[in-house]
Amino acid sequence: xxxxxxxxxxxxxxxxxxxxxxxxxxxxxxxxxxxxxxxxxxxxxxxxxxxxxxxxxxxxxxxxxxxxxxxxxxxxxxxxxxxxxxxxxxxxxxxxxxxxxxxxxxxxxxxxxxxxxxxxxxxxxxxxxxxxxxxxxxxxxxxxxxxxxxxxxxxxxxxxxxxxxxxxxxxxxxxxxxxxxxxxxxxxxxxxxxxxxxxxxxxxxxxxxxxxxxxxxxxxxxxxxxxxxxxxxxxxxxxxxxxxxxxxxxxxxxxx
Amino acid sequence: xxxxxxxxxxxxxxxxxxxxxxxxxxxxxxxxxxxxxxxxxxxxxxxxxxxxxxxxxxxxxxxxxxxxxxxxxxxxxxxxxxxxxxxxxxxxxxxxxxxxxxxxxxxxxxxxxxxxxxxxxxxxxxxxxxxxxxxxxxxxxxxxxxxxxxxxxxxxxxxxxxxxxxxxxxxxxxxxxxxxxxxxxxxxxxxxxxxxxxxxxxxxxxxxxxxxxxxxxxxxxxxxxxxxxxxxxxxxxxxxxxxxxxxxxxxxxxxxxxxxxxxxxxxxxxxxxxxxxxxxxxxxxxxxxxxxxxxxxxxxxxxxxxxxxxxxxxxxxxxxxxxxxxxxxxxxxxxxxxxxxxxxxxxxxxxxxxxxxxxxxxxxxxxxxxxxxxxxxxxxxxxxxxxx
Numbered sequence: 001x002x003x004x005x006x007x008x009x010x011x012x013x014x015x016x017x018x019x020x021x022x023x024x025x026x027x028x029x030x031x032x033x034x035x036x037x038x039x040x041x042x043x044x045x046x047x048x049x050x051x052x053x054x055x056x057x058x059x060x061x062x063x064x065x066x067x068x069x070x071x072x073x074x075x076x077x078x079x080x081x082x083x084x085x086x087x088x089x090x091x092x093x094x095x096x097x098x099x100x101x102x103x104x105x106x107x108x109x110x111x112x113x114x115x116x117x118x119x120x121x122x123x124x125x126x127x128x129x130x131x132x133x134x135x136x137x138x139x140x141x142x143x144x145x146x147x148x149x150x151x152x153x154x155x156x157x158x159x160x161x162x163x164x165x166x167x168x169x170x171x172x173x174x175x176x177x178x179x180x181x182x183x184x185x186x187x188x189x190x191x192x193x194x195x196x197x198x199x200x201x202x203x204x205x206x207x208x209x210x211x212x213x214x215x216x217x218x219x220x221x222x223x224x225x226x227x228x229x230x231x232x233x234x235x236x237x238x239x240x241x242x243x244x245x246x247x248x249x250x251x252x253x254x255x256x
Numbered sequence: 257x258x259x260x261x262x263x264x265x266x267x268x269x270x271x272x273x274x275x276x277x278x279x280x281x282x283x284x285x286x287x288x289x290x291x292x293x294x295x296x297x298x299x300x301x302x303x304x305x306x307x308x309x310x311x312x313x314x315x316x317x318x319x320x321x322x323x324x325x326x327x328x329x330x331x332x333x334x335x336x337x338x339x340x341x342x343x344x345x346x347x348x349x350x351x352x353x354x355x356x357x358x359x360x361x362x363x364x365x366x367x368x369x370x371x372x373x374x375x376x377x378x379x380x381x382x383x384x385x386x387x388x389x390x391x392x393x394x395x396x397x398x399x400x401x402x403x404x405x406x407x408x409x410x411x412x413x414x415x416x417x418x419x420x421x422x423x424x425x426x427x428x429x430x431x432x433x434x435x436x437x438x439x440x441x442x443x444x445x446x447x448x449x450x451x452x453x454x455x456x457x458x459x460x461x462x463x464x465x466x467x468x469x470x471x472x473x474x475x476x477x478x479x480x481x482x483x484x485x486x487x488x489x490x491x492x493x494x495x496x497x498x499x500x501x502x503x504x505x506x507x508x509x510x511x512x513x514x515x516x517x518x519x520x521x522x523x524x525x526x527x528x529x530x531x532x533x534x535x536x537x538x539x540x541x542x543x544x545x546x547x548x549x550x551x552x553x554x555x556x557x558x559x560x561x562x563x564x565x566x567x568x569x570x571x572x573x574x575x576x577x578x579x580x581x582x583x584x585x586x587x588x589x590x591x592x593x594x595x596x597x598x599x600x601x602x603x604x605x606x607x608x609x610x611x612x613x614x615x616x617x618x619x620x621x622x623x624x625x626x627x628x629x630x631x632x633x634x635x636x637x638x639x640x641x642x643x644x
Contacts, residue, residue, distance in 0.1 A: 033483055035329075046490060046501065051483040053332065054492035054502075055325065056355050062322035066329025066337075069313050070287050071484045074333075095318035245313065252308035 004043050006114075008194075008202025010161035010187030014108055015044050017164055018077070021171040027075060034077045035064040037084030039115040040189075041108040044079045058088030061096045064103050072242035075175065076103040082121035083113055086142055090122070097151035100179045101241040106171075107144060107182065110189035118192030128197050145233040148182040155181035156234040161188060162209035163230065170232070179240050186213070186228070268443045272436040273298035275407045275443050276340070276366060279414030281306060282446065283453060286335030287313045289326035291345060294378045295434040296368035299340035320345035324352035327363045331356075332491065334456065334482035336418055340366035343385055344375060347392065353427050354393030355493040357516060360425040360470070360478060362456065364417045367429060368437040369546075371597075371624045380624020381434035383546055386601040389429045390575045396513060398520035400527060401429040401575040405549040407443045410436060412451065413529065413572055419454035420527060424519055425478055431574060433597070435547035435626050456480055459487065470512075471498040476519045521576050528581055529572035534560055538567025540636065541586050543606055544595040545571040548627050552595045555629035555636075574602065579609035586610045591639050595619045595632050 005011050022032065032050035036042035038057035045052040051074075055063045060078045068076045085093050085107040096103060112130065113119040120130035120137045123144070127136045148156040155177040159167035167185065174181040188194065188205035199205055214220045216231035270278070277299055280288075288307060290300040300316065307314040313330065317323040320341055327337035341349065346367045356363055367389065371382030389401045400420050402413040414430060421428040459479035461467040467487035472478050481487035494502040495509040503509070520527070531549075533556055535541065544552040549570040556566045569585050571578065586592050586606075592615050594603040600618045607613035619635035621627040 029488060030484065030486055046492075049488055051332075051488050052490045053329070053483075054490065054494070056351055056493055059321060059325045059352065062317065062325035063329040065315070065317070065322070066287070066289060066326030066331075067333055067483060068329075069315055069326070070330035070333040070335050070337075074484050091318055092322055095322075245308075249308045249311055252305075253311075 001047070003047060005040060006191040008188065008190040009040070010110060010185075010189070010202075011040060011044060011108055013161040013164060014079075014106065014185050014187055015047060017168045018044075018079075018106070018171055019048065021168050021175060024168070024172055025175060031073070032075050032077065033064070033067050034079065035060045035067070036079050037081070037089060039081045039083065039113065040110075041079055041081035041084065058084050059092060060084055061089060061092040061103065061105065065096060065099075065101055068101055068103055069242055069245065072102070072246075077106070077175070078103055079106045079108060081108055081114075082111065082123045086122045086144065086147070094147070094151035097148055097153040097180050097182070099241040100152060100154050100238050102178055102180070104174045104177075104181045104183070107184045108187045109144070109184050110187045110193055112189050112193040112196075114189045114192050118196045130196060144182070144184040149234050152180070152238075153182045153234060154179035154236045154238045155232070157182070157232045158184045158186070158228070158230045160186040160209035160213055160230060162206045163213075166230070173232070177235070179238055266445050268445055269440055270407065270443055271298055271438055271440050272407055272410050272432060273368065273438070274302055275410045276414050276430070276432070277302040277306065278443070278445060279411040280338055280364070280418070281310070282411070282448075282451070283415045283418035284336050285312065285338055285418070287327060287330035287337040288339065289315045289317050289323040289330070289337075290339050290341065291317055291320045291323050293320070293342045293345045295370055295437045296340045296342045296366060298437070299366060299368075320348040321352060324349035324365070328352060328356050328359075328361050331361050331363045332483045336362070336422070338364040338366065340368065342368050342370050342378075343372045343382075343388070346385060346388060350388075350392040351394075354395060354397065356427040357393065357397045357399070358493045359491050360516070361427070361491075362421040362425050363427050364421055365427055365429050367431050369431065369433040371622060377624035379434070381547060381597060381626050382622060382624065383433055383548065383597040384601070384622065385431060386574060386596075386598065389431050396517065398426075398517045399429065399575050400424070400426060400520060400573075401431050402529065402573055403431045403546045404436065404572055405546055405570060407441050409572065411443060411446065415451050415453070416529065419452075422454045422456045423477070424523070425480070426520060431546070433546045439547070458482075461487065463487075468498040469500050470496060472515060524576040524578065524580070527573050527576060528578040530578060530581060531570040531572070532585065533568040533570070535567040535569060535585050537565055538589060539565040540567070540591040540593060541589040542566060542568045542593050542595060542632070543571065543582065543602070544568065545574060545602065548595045548597055551627050551629045552632055555632050558629065571602070577605045577609070579605070582606055582609040583611070586615075589615065592616045593619055593632065593636060593639065595627060597621050597627055
């Protein structure tokens with residue numbers, strides 16, 4: 001399929017897994033809305049046959065909140081990059097999590113701003129070089145899972161483009177979950193992150209996901225804190241926003 | 257959504273912000289998202305109570321940008337959607353307003369103006385957002401902006417904002433000011449059906465047949481399909497083709513921008529709303545809008561009583577600017593005096609519209625207080641050579 005992503009980009013793997021998860025769930029395409037922000041990740045909405053909304057930088061979750069509250073029966077998927085989710089859109093992210101609105105948020109984490117040419121993001125990493133941090137990044141990174149948990153997300157998981165089977169499973173569980181669910185996906189950007197940081201080719205970066213990530217709660221992580229955990233970090237039942245709003249309508253009508 | 261019967265056939269005594277709420281519900285508002293900001297907050301407060309009672313949706317978002325984005329999302333599902341704010345919040349919304357222009361999504365944005373720039377005078381009246389309402393977002397585009405000076409007209413233009421928004425698939429700005437928003441006066445609530453309502457033009461294309469969301473019909477309108485309906489399509493802020501998919505084709509881009517501008521600028525006559533007072537023989541025409549027009553009218557009525565030939569053209573459509581009407585009504589005027597609470601934002605438009613722009617003068621105030629009839633009279637005296 002012709003697409004705009006660079007050779008070796010991880011975003012195509014995310015798209016593949018997302019589509020397969022939806023197929024597995026047997027969802028009706030008319031009931032699906034995929035909302036995106038800006039940048040490489042955002043182009044995912046152009047390749048699927050759902051209701052698709054390609055919005056402005058960082059605001060995808062705010063658009064999605066409007067769609068979801070207006071039509072709670074629809075399934076809302078929001079695909080974002082590092083900036084959409086945690087820089088320009090950071091406020092929307094924590095508030096969508098706090099509300100626990102039934103939206104599935106995918107954070108395609110390639111640790112860089114790809115479309116603008118490799119500037120650092122809130123997920124780039126201390127010391128890593130970028131086109132706007134030529135001497136090395138002096139900013140600290142977010143731990144997306146800790147942030148999602150603290151903000152109130154009732155489902156939070158991390159996967160990688162190397163671990164495709166488990167990624168598909170995580171996406172399926174996230175979509176099925178009633179409440180705000182976050183799936184962070186480590187997705188390689190060989191063109192900018194790989195080249196600028198000497199992280200290597202797409203294959204090198206995929207190997208690094210294999211070698212540097214471990215399942216949540218594994219002993220290896222205790223021995224080596226630098227390893228990145230993957231799997232489900234949070235999975236809880238909590239009052240969902242649109243459901244609560246239905247209760248509000250009932251109460252208002254009964255004059256309570 | 258249940259129809260609101262609670263206020264039928266009632267003579268009401270309300271704030272302008274509350275009138276805006278009544279009118280939005282009359283027009284069929286189904287979704288409101290907002291963030292509190294003086295002097296618009298009463299709109300949010302009222303709707304947080306009224307909308308759930310009617311089965312509509314209210315949400316207080318985390319900021320003004322999110323509110324604008326949320327109403328766009330809600331509008332795409334088929335609901336009439338609105339947000340309300342004041343100057344600083346209006347600035348924040350601008351990028352998303354541009355998105356609604358580009359993606360042709362109906363919605364209404366209320367801006368109850370304070371004095372600016374920046375945080376300015378939050379509780380002071382101002383009319384400094386006339387140009388922001390026209391040019392606040394980036395790029396070339398058209399914009400519909402309405403205003404009013406009394407509560408009966410606030411009701412009428414609010415309903416009209418929804419009608420124009422649905423007709424032209426475009427965001428419409430309601431530019432009120434603090435005095436109008438907070439002043440209390442009588443409203444005769446129109447009967448249901450008394451003001452015609454425009455409902456969204458929905459596509460008649462059947463399921464399984466190719467639907468083109470961005471293919472204008474001969475009358476320039478684009479029939480919509482709701483998100484969640486049987487036609488799936490792409491909505492983007494990028495230049496797009498008739499399917500809604502991004503394109504960089506110069507001819508398509510050229511055509512789309514023309515369409516966006518022409519559908520509104522070309523309908524200027526239809527969109528133009530105004531009130532005329534004593535214009536037939538006026539040798540001095542006052543032009544004003546919003547709460548300034550109340551002071552202007554007071555002056556005109558009091559000076560007519562002593563035989564002065566003053567008249568008032570009160571604008572309710574600020575954009576597209578009704579230049580032809582201004583030109584026509586000012587044709588025989590010796591002096592044209594614009595009364596507004598900014599440094600001359602509409603005055604410049606009037607100068608562009610009339611022959612001999614040196615006939616155009618400005619009576620203004622921008623200190624957070626309402627411009628009075630005396631302020632306007634003082635300028636008039638100077639124009640007539642009466643000295644300060």
